[in-house]
Amino acid sequence: xxxxxxxxxxxxxxxxxxxxxxxxxxxxxxxxxxxxxxxxxxxxxxxxxxxxxxxxxxxxxxxxxxxxxxxxxxxxxxxxxxxxxxxxxxxxxxxxxxxxxxxxxxxxxxxxxxxxxxxxxxxxxxxxxxxxxxxxxxxxxxxxxxxxxxxxxxxxxxxxxxxxxxxxxxxxxxxxxxxxxxxxxxxxxxxxxxxxxxxxxxxxxxxxxxxxxxxxxxxxxxxxxxxxxxxxxxxxxxxxxxxxxxxxxxxxxxxxxxxxxxxxxxxxxxxxxxxxxxxxxxxxxxxxxxxxxxxxxxxxxxxxxxxxxxxxxxxxxxxxxxxxxxxxxxxxxxxxxxxxxxxxxxxxxxxxxxxxxxxxxxxxxxxxxx
Amino acid sequence: xxxxxxxxxxxxxxxxxxxxxxxxxxxxxxxxxxxxxxxxxxxxxxxxxxxxxxxxxxxxxxxxxxxxxxxxxxxxxxxxxxxxxxxxxxxxxxxxxxxxxxxxxxxxxxxxxxxxxxxxxxxxxxxxxxxxxxxxxxxxxxxxxxxxxxxxxxxxxxxxxxxxxxxxxxxxxxxxxxxxxxxxxxxxxxxxxxxxxxxxxxxxxxxxxxxxxxxxxxxxxxxxxxxxxxxxxxxxxxxxxxxxxxxxxxxxxxxxxxxxxxxxxxxxxxxxxxxxxxxxxxxxxxxxxxxxxxxxxxxxxxxxxxx
Numbered sequence: 001x002x003x004x005x006x007x008x009x010x011x012x013x014x015x016x017x018x019x020x021x022x023x024x025x026x027x028x029x030x031x032x033x034x035x036x037x038x039x040x041x042x043x044x045x046x047x048x049x050x051x052x053x054x055x056x057x058x059x060x061x062x063x064x065x066x067x068x069x070x071x072x073x074x075x076x077x078x079x080x081x082x083x084x085x086x087x088x089x090x091x092x093x094x095x096x097x098x099x100x101x102x103x104x105x106x107x108x109x110x111x112x113x114x115x116x117x118x119x120x121x122x123x124x125x126x127x128x129x130x131x132x133x134x135x136x137x138x139x140x141x142x143x144x145x146x147x148x149x150x151x152x153x154x155x156x157x158x159x160x161x162x163x164x165x166x167x168x169x170x171x172x173x174x175x176x177x178x179x180x181x182x183x184x185x186x187x188x189x190x191x192x193x194x195x196x197x198x199x200x201x202x203x204x205x206x207x208x209x210x211x212x213x214x215x216x217x218x219x220x221x222x223x224x225x226x227x228x229x230x231x232x233x234x235x236x237x238x239x240x241x242x243x244x245x246x247x248x249x250x251x252x253x254x255x256x257x258x259x260x261x262x263x264x265x266x267x268x269x270x271x272x273x274x275x276x277x278x279x280x281x282x283x284x285x286x287x288x289x290x291x292x293x294x295x296x297x298x299x300x301x302x303x304x305x306x307x308x309x310x311x312x313x314x315x316x317x318x319x320x321x322x323x324x325x326x327x328x329x330x331x332x333x334x335x336x337x338x339x340x341x342x343x344x345x346x347x348x349x350x351x352x353x354x355x356x357x358x359x360x361x362x363x364x365x366x367x368x369x370x
Numbered sequence: 371x372x373x374x375x376x377x378x379x380x381x382x383x384x385x386x387x388x389x390x391x392x393x394x395x396x397x398x399x400x401x402x403x404x405x406x407x408x409x410x411x412x413x414x415x416x417x418x419x420x421x422x423x424x425x426x427x428x429x430x431x432x433x434x435x436x437x438x439x440x441x442x443x444x445x446x447x448x449x450x451x452x453x454x455x456x457x458x459x460x461x462x463x464x465x466x467x468x469x470x471x472x473x474x475x476x477x478x479x480x481x482x483x484x485x486x487x488x489x490x491x492x493x494x495x496x497x498x499x500x501x502x503x504x505x506x507x508x509x510x511x512x513x514x515x516x517x518x519x520x521x522x523x524x525x526x527x528x529x530x531x532x533x534x535x536x537x538x539x540x541x542x543x544x545x546x547x548x549x550x551x552x553x554x555x556x557x558x559x560x561x562x563x564x565x566x567x568x569x570x571x572x573x574x575x576x577x578x579x580x581x582x583x584x585x586x587x588x589x590x591x592x593x594x595x596x597x598x599x600x601x602x603x604x605x606x607x608x609x610x611x612x613x614x615x616x617x618x619x620x621x622x623x624x625x626x627x628x629x630x631x632x633x634x635x636x637x638x639x640x641x642x643x644x645x646x647x648x649x650x651x652x653x654x655x656x657x658x659x660x661x662x663x664x665x666x667x668x669x670x671x672x673x674x675x676x677x
Contacts, residue, residue, distance in 0.1 A: 002626075050626055051638070082624070106485065108565045108595040108633070111492060126638050138489055178486050180565065207632060208484035210459060234630040249563055249630025250537020250592055253619040258660055260622035269623075271630040302539045303522075333543075356662065 001204045004047040006089045007218050008182075008200030015173040017166055017184070019197045022091035028072055034090050040064050044071050047087040048080045049220075051124060051201075056080045061093070082239065086220065094196055099186035100153065101128045102163075104139060104170055106180045113139040113174065115167065119153040121186035128185075141171035158193035166195055177215065178208040224287055231283050232273050240265025242362055243288045246300040247276050255300040255355060264363045267294045276301045281314035282323075289324050295369060296327045298362045300355050303334035308351075312340035315349045329362035331355040372501050374577040375557075377450055377475045378512055388515055392418030392449040394473070396440065396456060396464050398430050402479075403455035406520050407434070410453075413517040419443040421452075440464075440471040453477040453509065453518050461505060462487040469498050477518050478504030478568060482632070488566045495568065501577075502568025506631070508538035508560035519560065529554015531668070532578040534571060535590035536561045536631070540619060543661050544590055551665035556584055563592070563631025571597040572604050579610065586613040586672055588664055589655070593620030594633040594641040602649035613671030616650045617658045618643050 003011070006024040013019060023034040024047065035042070046058030053059060058080050062068050078085050101121030107114045115134040116125070132152045134145055146164040155163050166187070174182045183201040190196060204215065221229070228235035234249065244259060244266045246252040252271045259266055268291065272280045281299075288294055301311060311332050318324050328349040332340060341351045352358040380391040393410070397403040398420025407430060411417050419437055420430045426438035437443040440452065452473045456464045458480040468476050469491070476495070483505040495502050503510055509519010514528035521538070525546035531553045535541035541560055548555065559574045561567050569577070571589065578584065591598040598618065605614065621643040623629045625636045636642045647657045656671070658664045 106565065109570065109597055109600050111489060111566050111570075124638060138486070178484060180485065205485045205632075206628075207458065207482045208486065211484070234628075236624075236627050236629060238624065246539070248537060248539025249634055250535070250540035250590070250619045251543060253537075253592060253623055253629050253634065254540060254543075254617075254661055257619065257622045261659065266622075269629060302543050333546075354662070356660070 001206055001209065001215065001218060002049045003202040003204070003218055004049060004086055005045065005200055006047055006087065008202040009197065011173055011177065011202060012197050012200055015169045017169050017173075017197050018195070019200070020092045020094050022089050024087050024089045026076065026087040028076070031072055031088060031090060032068075035065070035068050038090055038092055041093060043091050043093055044068075044075050045089040045091060046075050046078055046080060046085040047089055048083045048085055050081045050083045053080050058085070094188050094190065094198065096188035096190050096196070098189040099198075100189060100195070101125070101185050102167065102170065102187050103181060103183035103185065104136075104174045104179070105183070107135070110135060112137050115141065115145070115149055117149050117153050125183075125185070136171070139171055139174045141168055143168065159189055159195060162193070162195040166197075173202075177202070177212065178205045179203060180205055224290060228270070228287055231280065233280075233284065233287070234269070234271040235287065236269040237291070238266045238268055240267045241293050241295040242366055243267045243270065243291065243294045243297045244300075245270045245272065245284050245288070245297060247272050247302060251300060251302055255298065258355065259298060259359050259363070262359050262363050264298070264359065264366065267291060276303050276311055278310045278314045278317070281311050282317055285314065285318040285324050288326075294326060295366050296329065296362050297324075298358060299328060299330035299332070300358070301330070301332050301334070303332070307336050308332040308334045308340040309336045309343065312343045312349075312351075315344065316347060319347055327362075327365055329358040329365070331358040372474050372499055374475065374501060374510075375581060377501070378510070378516055390414070390416035390516065391451065392416050392447045393516075393518055394419045394421060394440065394443045394447065394449045394452040396421045396452055396454045396468065398422055398434070398436060398455070399425055400455055404430065406455070409523075410517055413523050415516045415518060418447040418449055440468045440473065444471045444473065450474040451477070451518060453479065455479050458482040458484070458505075462491055465491045465502070466494060469494050469500050474500045476500060476502045476568070477509050478502055478507060478562075479509065479520060481506040483564065485564070485566050488564065488568065492566075492568060503559060504562040504564075504568055506564045507562035508541060510560070511555075511558045513555050513558070521558075521560070525549060526558065527554040530556050530583050530585035531588060532556050532584055532586075533558040533588045533590065534561060534574045534578070535559070536563055536571075536592045536633070537590060537619060540590050540617070540661060544588060544617065544664050547662055547665045548588065548668070551669065553586075553665060553668060556581060563633050565595060565633040567597070571601040575601055575604065579612075584612060586615070586668055588668065589614060589616040591616060591618045591646055592631065592634050593618070593623055593629065593643050594631070594635050596640065596645070598646040599649040602653040602655065605653045605655070611675075613668060613675050614655045615658060615664055615667045615671060616655050617661060617664055618646050
């Protein structure tokens with residue numbers, strides 16, 4: 001689960017990591033009151049689950065009421081890299097001397113947590129220079145290690161003490177909330193030498209959600225994604241008009257790649273899981289029927305033990321029930337494929353032996369319809 | 371590191387065939403476990419015992435004895451291999467029990483195991499010099515000898531190509547095209563689609579590379595993490611010369627979205643297909659654009675290696 005900045009900062013506060021005073025909202029009425037409470041000036045920050053919002057104009061200073069009335073609705077209505085603004089954080093500005101980078105990050109290849117710190121923060125991690133990197137096993141940070149990192153990035157006195165404290169609190173958060181990443185970028189070094197978390201990014205392990213009912217309030221899923229999950233599917237909604245369905249994440253990604261290579265625009269990634277039954281395919285079609293933008297469906301099922309006839313009957317049932325009226329281009333690998341082709345004659349579903357042929361067919365169909 | 375061929379193959383009998391080593395199935399009475407236990411038995415895998423707490427003394431399919439604990443099953447069968455079908459939230463306990471009972475190869479089928487649990491069990495595996503394949507793996511197979519996993523049998527045929535894959539269905543799909551093109555498989559290992567793998571691509575590579583009958587390798591990767599890049603660098607560093615072909619799924623996936631597998635996510639440039647493809651190219655490993663291209667590229671590589 002990827003937390004928004006204000007959610008990450010709620011966790012920071014819970015674990016005793018200092019953040020600037022701020023209030024989140026998603027309507028202008030409430031925000032007007034918050035603006036009075038905070039007092040001008042402050043920063044208006046778009047809450048989106050994607051990086052690079054500063055450059056996209058999603059973070060703006062606000063000095064007075066007029067600016068507020070102009071900027072708040074504008075930022076709330078903004079989309080950044082295809083992600084709509086979910087909420088707005090109004091936050092007091094801090095005067096600081098310096099920006100530092102700090103994160104605890106799950107290094108997948110080394111299979112351990114890693115501290116990354118740098119005296120030069122405030123830019124994306126790829127551009128962070130002079131990184132100090134320390135491997136810390138399951139995420140527990142020994143005070144000596146923290147002190148050493150503080151020294152290596154040139155902190156002294158109160159700043160070093162604050163850094164050691166901050167890093168240990170971040171470590172506690174990472175372990176207790178089962179985070180894959182807990183990043184503070186930048187950490188502001190204030191005039192008095194103390195440290196403040198100006199931004200926050202926390203990604204937790206979805207597979208550990210069952211152990212964290214307290215995090216459920218941060219879960220953000222569309223109605224369709226929720227329904228897909230209940231059926232054991234994975235759904236990722238995309239911008240195009242051809243729904244891509246298959247069994248197994250790798251196979252669906254591969255199908256999506258080939259479709260896009262051929263000029264098709266995927267409307268979604270829908271993985272119905274390992275098996276494919278009449279019920280699961282029917283449920284997949286039900287989900288797709290709710291996506292208005294879809295003009296055609298591309299199905300790629302690899303079933304070593306699946307009878308293609310069971311899948312074919314799901315299409316027929318979906319047409320009979322008037323669930324869908326869309327053309328389906330399907331590659332069904334499995335037994336009894338001739339019989340399935342026979343069953344599907346006269347319907348809008350065409351069956352192909354290769355996924356390449358199915359893709360060519362669906363791309364032509366959609367371009368024909370315009 | 372424990373030798374995976376040795377664990378999977380056992381001894382040769384007088385006529386030169388490998389003896390079928392015994393395998394334990396944890397969670398043999400569950401819907402999924404029993405379905406695949408049956409399928410493995412049909413393939414010829416020596417399923418010697420099952421484990422389901424509370425069902426000790428019963429028999430699976432009228433012949434496989436069921437025990438309450440892995441220890442009892444190991445004591446009775448001498449098995450070093452276990453395949454685990456328990457729900458993700460019980461995986462850590464089941465896996466610990468298996469390693470403590472002396473299991474040396476643990477095939478971890480469950481999807482959705484928390485990363486922290488995987489990391490914890492890896493610590494135990496290291497102490498015990500045991501191999502964990504998965505979690506979220508389709509399993510491991512030596513076609514013609516043993517199938518320890520949930521893969522269908524039909525795509526695979528005995529041969530001399532090793533296939534290592536993060537994805538299950540792409541492993542079947544690509545093995546099928548290899549088989550059709552006349553390239554059977556020496557061994558196939560599903561790494562699993564999780565962010566943290568018991569056996570990483572580089573580990574799997576090191577496990578399989580030494581067999582003298584190995585003629586070539588196919589690596590099926592996908593977006594997320596950097597295990598493909600690390601493997602490519604390792605291949606360069608070790609000057610491995612046998613033909614290798616790769617395929618990477620997810621070239622067209624949007625960034626910062628999890629594409630079905632917990633591990634299939636691009637963060638910035640970390641985990642991107644471009645990064646993986648360029649590293650494979652640097653290692654002189656061609657990367658297929660479509661699964662169907664793999665066999666053709668491999669044929670080209672094998673042809674050249676004869677010169």
